[in-house]
Amino acid sequence: MIDVEYNGMAGSILKVYAKEIPDIPAAVKKESSIKIAGRDGILYTLDGGYESTKISIEFNWIGDEEKWSERWGNIQKWLSARNCHLTLGTDPSCFYKIMKVELEDAAHTTARIGVFKADFLTLDGLRYLKEGQNEHTAEDVVFNPYEISHPIYKITGEGKCTLIVNGKQMIANVGQNLVIDTDRMIAFRKDGTLNNTAISGKYEDLFLMEGKNEILITEGFDLKVVPNWRCL
Incomplete structure (x- = not known):
């Protein structure tokens, strides 16, 4: 299990953890393509800065069956904040700037266990040093x-x-x-x-x-x- 910190709060406080180390997409520089008449191929020019990327994380939690919906509500509130920092427990010295988080529906795997996926949309795909x-x-x-x-x-x-x-x-x-x-x-x-x-x-x-x-x-x-x- 991997702890994830978002908006200054660790998921472990809610007893929510990433199931595995997420894949981190490569940062992509912003560029424009130009087709020049009479010339073969396409010319690419750098515009400065980096494109937004998406970090997808699968989470799960375990708890009392009667509190399943309450826990899911607390998780949604935690991840509803925008323009916040995301830090992964595997890389604690850095963070990503996140514009917003998109959640998929939570599912039961057992009466006490919930699982869901969250997509963190980064500002620029770069890691910022704390x-x-x-x-x-x-x-x-x-x-x-x-x-x-x-x-x-x-x-x-x-x-x-x-x-x-x-x-x-x-x-x-x-x-x-x-x-x-x-x-x-x-x-x-x-x-x-x-x-x-x-x-x-x-x-x-x-x-x-x-x-x-x-x-x-x-x-x-x-x-x-x-x-x-x-x-x-």
Whole structure:
């Protein structure tokens, strides 16, 4: 039996387990096909990013016969959340970003045992490192051994500063603190107040490329980075 964590809750709390290690589909890069007149074959161009994939998991549970329907209701509620993280017990250091879960009907195999299948629809088919959700110094994340990542930059200070990543810059007016989330493409204060007007520049210019990166910020400002590392 394999434990599965979804939306911050382990299935084992409900005494629900994956029957076996699920097959993990390969991540697929987004691409477009172009047919050029007078040329044989089709030209494929990369569009950036990855396609959604589906992770199918078969679950079962065992319990009192009279509580079978109650247990199934609790399971449906657990897996009804959207835009959550999925972690498999066989790969506890990583998670998948899940847009939604599609459930098939639960079936009895005996009076006390229930089985069902759940399809987890990923955002991009990539594995995200849990360590990459923590704050790091810029020096700790300048080398990215994984895929291109969309980090969060947390700036503390007062006044106008310039954040430079790989030679590309973003100008920010910081009033004590500012968070720049390049994945959601928003800027806000630590209390959650949106502050998109405080920045000037392109969010995608602040992505961390594979390999070595350079991160600089105006002197007098403190910078922490949540790298959002992700891999195949």
